[in-house]
Amino acid sequence: MQRSLYLYNTLTRKKELFEPLHAPFVGMYVCGPTVYSDTHLGHSRPNITFDVLFRYLRHIGYKVRYVRNITDVGHLENEVDGTGEDRIGKKARLERLEPMEVVQYYVNRFRQNMAQLNVLPPSIEPQASGHIIEQQQMVEKILSNGFAYESNGSIYFNVEKYNKSHNYGKLSGRVIDELLENTRVLDGQEEKKSSFDFALWKKASPEHIMRWPSKWGEGFPGWHLECSVMSTKYLGEQFDIHGGGMDLMFPHHECEIAQNVASTGKEAVRYWLHNNMITINGQKMARSLGNFITLDDLFSGQNKLLVQAYSPMTIRFFILQAQYRSTVDFSNEALQAAEKGFQRMMNAVQTLHKLKHSETSTIDVKALQNKCYEAMNDDINTPVVIANLFDSVRWINSIAEGNESISASDLDLLKEVYQTFVFDILGLTGEINLQPGNKLVGDLISMVLTMRMDAKTNKDFKASDRIRDELLKIGVVVKDKKDGFDWEIK
């Protein structure tokens, strides 16, 4: 039952039972970042989405090889006015750095942000610049199979020819004849036989910094190529899962399919998964639109769109409260709601570990566990997992108040469910309030609160309130109970 995982496959537009090619092994590839600027909120969506899938696949017993690339070759910008320049090269020129210095700087920043979000590192994180030879080899293969042509030192994929024997557009639902009629008019297209042909290898102009020698002259690989090359190099000619943002479906993923088929005769990917976008004021958050908020901004609150700082786990929780195929709209209100909800859940975790068991249970922990698995198996429905967990938050608080009871075995099971779903699968962490406290600090707080209890007993409310207020100032929340006190670090 735990293994009946259904995933929505963009290829068939249906939820399909996930069956790996070579169980218990699973190969998963996800399009990673282009490293020329800081990571923004939009980037966190695919990384968190596929991190949860990675974690879940491992949890249900698969041995997963997760490959996420780093695009460090750069790609042209400003195609329209013909002044196309490599983004990484441009950044390097502006900042008087080696291109690889720019790359390293942003790779470091990206990895730091991912660690803050508790996104596990992938199994392999290959860089495009380290696979130039393999990319050239794939270009040669596609050329020799007759699906590409050379033009003025560049190699283009012949989409029209490919489409005669295969279906170009099967992933995105596009029809090539319509593409012919409806394509935007772009400059610099005269080298191509057809406007929708895409570059496999691009001749470098004299001022282009990032360039490599090839039998076609000095140049650099086309953008779509690296993913076809690196995914099949590390996962085989056919593998299980390919993920990425919906905005990459066309042309990027469509071109990947074409390149794989044109070079090996096989479709590489069995399950195509696409996460939806994060929107801001109803519009996609993207670097190109200039409406993005970086993760560092969110963590520090230093952005005029933000009324406060939000912790990494608030961001993670916020994203997981929506199913990955839905858009999620950014707003301070929504983030504040996520922050409070997350706190409520984490407080319950602290309470859970202080609960005392009874002879019998008035709650059904096994049903909770089943519902959480069912939600995960239903195309990674994290908001439903969270809703189920919130039901149990209420149980935990009720048990603590003596309104419900739990048996010893159920208590163990409930702790296991929390460990599994909250921490292992959703990848939430308790941040500071859950870190094993310094015993001395705990003893000191208990001592101070005992003195406060004495003050309360003597009806010296001025003193007791002062202690409470002062503790709150340093982040200790005091909770009065019927027979004593409790506290937690905020």
Next chain:
RNA sequence: GGUCGGUUGGCCGAGUGGUUAGGCAGCGGUCUGCAAAACCGUUUACGGCGGUUCGAAUCCGCCACUGACCUCCA
């Protein structure tokens, strides 16, 4: 113009034919010296019109609004 989506209560966000999603906010109550936290109760919903059905947020049709993509922007 084309392809693929979306439109759920104050906010976010699940839900594909009949049963309370959940969180945040609000209101009332319990507890408390007061508060906080917690618990109990509770208000506001399915873009519009028509159809199918005993019954539709959920299926079908039309309309409105809106988003992503349309080839080297990722």
